[in-house]
Amino acid sequence: MREGRECVMGLSIGSQRSHQGALFWCGLPGLIFLGLFGSVSAAQAGSFLPGQYFLLDHPDGAISPPPYGLRMDSLGYTFSVELNGAEVVLDWSGGTTATLTGTLWNNQTSELWSVDYEVTGIVTAPANLGFTATGGNGSLIDPSLSVTSLVGKQDGSGSAFTLLADGHRLGGHPSSGGPDTPVARGWIQGSGTNDWLAIVTPIPEPGTGLLFGLGLICLGGIRRRRGP
Secondary structure (H helix, E strand, C coil): HHHHHHHHHHHHHHHHHHHHHHHHHHHHHHHHHHHHHHHHHHHHHCCCCEEEEEEEEEEHHCCCCCEHHHEECCCEEEEEECHHHHHEEEEECCCCCEEEEEEEEEECCEEEEEEEEEEEEECCCHHHHHEEEEEEEEEEECCCCEEEEECCCCCCCCCCCCEEEEHHHCCCCCCCCCCCCCEEEECCCCCEEEEEEEEEEEEECCCCCCCCHHHHHHHHHHHHHHCC
């Protein structure tokens, strides 16, 4: 009888240790991910690497509301890239072109418009600090499907679009970013001022939240098994 109890106790302890081991290896990827993700985030501070990014309304537009990320004096409109369901994604694979696609909120007509704009002639800035581009073209589409063509316009330095840290533009808005915050700026042909002006922020990877949650759940299981 005693030998039987010892056998059962041994199996129970072995099972518990095996379960704790499984929980440990379950939580380990989460820990590794957190370490790597933290390192990558720190390494990328002040840099702009290929990927997908959301455009956010630039705080300059909030000085005299409504805020905007695209201004088109030639049409008499400003467009928000955030309000009322608007969302514009900048997609850059690291090559010589990038796209800005999505929906814009027309601040004057209270409608969602579509935008499809391609930036061309990209030259990457040193140390991954963004890029400059020599051209751009695309279209705005209103709810009635009327199309307005957009053609890039070069400034005095030959740039039609830039994605660079802009401490000057954000200097008066410390709550919206710092000297390393990427700002998208692009010029478009037409009368008056027609330009993109937006803050750029990375789109989180789809699996980031799931892996982070898995790590926390498994680590919680280890803590409960080990007791206080």
